[in-house]
Amino acid sequence: MTRDSIRKYAHAAVRAGTLCLTLTGGALVEAAEHSPLIIKDQGSLIAGGGLITQPGRFDPYKPMMPDGQTYHGDHVYAFYQVPVDAHPLPIVMWHGAGQSAKSWETTADGREGFQNIFLRRGFSTYLIDQPRRGDAGRSLVETTIKPVPDEQLWFNQFRIGLWPEPFEGSQFPRGPQALEQFFRSMTPNTGPYDIEVASNGVSALLDKTGPAILFTHSQGGGPGWMTAIKSQQVRGIVSFEPGSSFVFPEGEVPAPIPSAFDTLSAQVVSKAQFEALTHIPILIIYGDNIPDKPVRLPAQDSWRARLEMARLWRDTVNRHGGDVRLIHLPEIGIRGNSHFPFSDLNNVEIADLVSQFLAEKNLD
């Protein structure tokens, strides 16, 4: 880039600035979604994890023998971007089961994901691959990965629709190309899923980032709660469709909730651990097409049970002085969202809901 072209661009940016995100009477207006991103710093880092050391002595003439060699694994990977004039708290974005940092990048139909949207709104972002996933692939425990066809399961389970038909009015991106991009964004565990390993990794990342907001999705919800228990750095959580591992204090654990999919058990933590969750604002968001009453279809009924457990959890945290808000989107008139509200067709509207919450809780 020549100095002339930078100068030319910078003047354009002044003009674009007049179109950019503005806060007008409390309403967020995203007027220039595609003005350039102005990034002060970006890169990646790795945090946490453990180490295996093989007994014996390394022989450089027999390098394929493990004797005396080491193996680092179970760490978390994060790609970070810091916009100019960033808000004090970065957002750590944590994917769900079978997903990766890609969850928050470009949507399956090529629109901007929460990475770009929240960068434009002035937040630093950390997109992670949790321990034993994606670019954080070295696991201290062996695993076998089998290509067992399962995508129709996920189509239903993620409430895109009832295979092969999307739900009427679905906000999930339409068409075979988007569906293919979505299916190909899934990526396997490279070691057994372990909520302790996952939350230890992200806690170690937060030691490096300092105080931060967590966005979690689905399976990431559970280790997200555990991270807020383990780390002093979590200042707020926005959890999209947490799917399991709701943690309750000893003596207040609700009965398991049976469904046609599974029986959803609550997890128990000490009262002292639970206490941590009562000190931070938490927003939980669920999408549409979750039945009110038991139904026979496993994919559908699983979410009835999960939403029910989430409400019990909200009530328990709030009874202990906490600040959990649960938004079931259809109840506020936002219809058609799948399991991925942050990348659905209306993800800017969802981002506005999140921004309002962050502003209200002084997290921006």
Add this chain to the structure above:
Amino acid sequence: MTRDSIRKYAHAAVRAGTLCLTLTGGALVEAAEHSPLIIKDQGSLIAGGGLITQPGRFDPYKPMMPDGQTYHGDHVYAFYQVPVDAHPLPIVMWHGAGQSAKSWETTADGREGFQNIFLRRGFSTYLIDQPRRGDAGRSLVETTIKPVPDEQLWFNQFRIGLWPEPFEGSQFPRGPQALEQFFRSMTPNTGPYDIEVASNGVSALLDKTGPAILFTHSQGGGPGWMTAIKSQQVRGIVSFEPGSSFVFPEGEVPAPIPSAFDTLSAQVVSKAQFEALTHIPILIIYGDNIPDKPVRLPAQDSWRARLEMARLWRDTVNRHGGDVRLIHLPEIGIRGNSHFPFSDLNNVEIADLVSQFLAEKNLD
């Protein structure tokens, strides 16, 4: 970000522009390495890959049965960034064995990698996870991943030094923290390594990007040559320490080169396939601490054999009218480079060499 803060930044960018990358009498000067990056567009996409379809009919009441379900895999993942006023050709950056897109991001000691450096120089970048690696983890072939300690092997093999001592004058980032970041940046294959699958994936990516420059590293070198054979979109290649899979035309295949590590065989392609490699400029870069003559230590001797094969390959391509330049860095006075010249301590100097090549070949 408020409109005022954007305006304030944009004026700062005008001033920063006067300090930024300038071309003065042929010498590249990077004066303001940490001015903001001005990114017109960024995101991720997935390309290529195959599909398994299980015979039978999907039963939504038995979703764990694979019958009638699909499984997409063997695609490539890419994270892209387009700076304002980008050069016409993007750079596709392709990692080596056990690595991922992280290779090109922040270095192990926290400096900027080739992603940021070449964005600052006006190139769009595509950082890939090749098929069966990282965020492109779904493989159509099963694999088992075992945590077998091997890091001392890699320390020697990647010519950081002779474990536990770095080479004197090494350009590899120093200290235990950098070494830990490096070890943790390794990530496993999630399916068997397959040069055809890898090159098919990147060829499909190039169908989406259009004409591009390939940067390849180590194991990525071989599928890089195959990609240039398969795709019309490769306009030039910069290959860092290609480690195997040098392709020769039928009838001109050199004898295997034995070393204390392995016996390095050349690969054979048809004359028509080989022809593609004679139509694009290619730069190959090898670092330091490669012995001239056979030595007993496998890690060292392997690179003697690889450099010897690379020279035979250069001569063969050039004999057919091609344009391959091989730079063995110590021969031009640049000493101490490891297997990772693009993230070594002198990576800006290495980037300058690459930029000079790209300018000379009209690829910028």
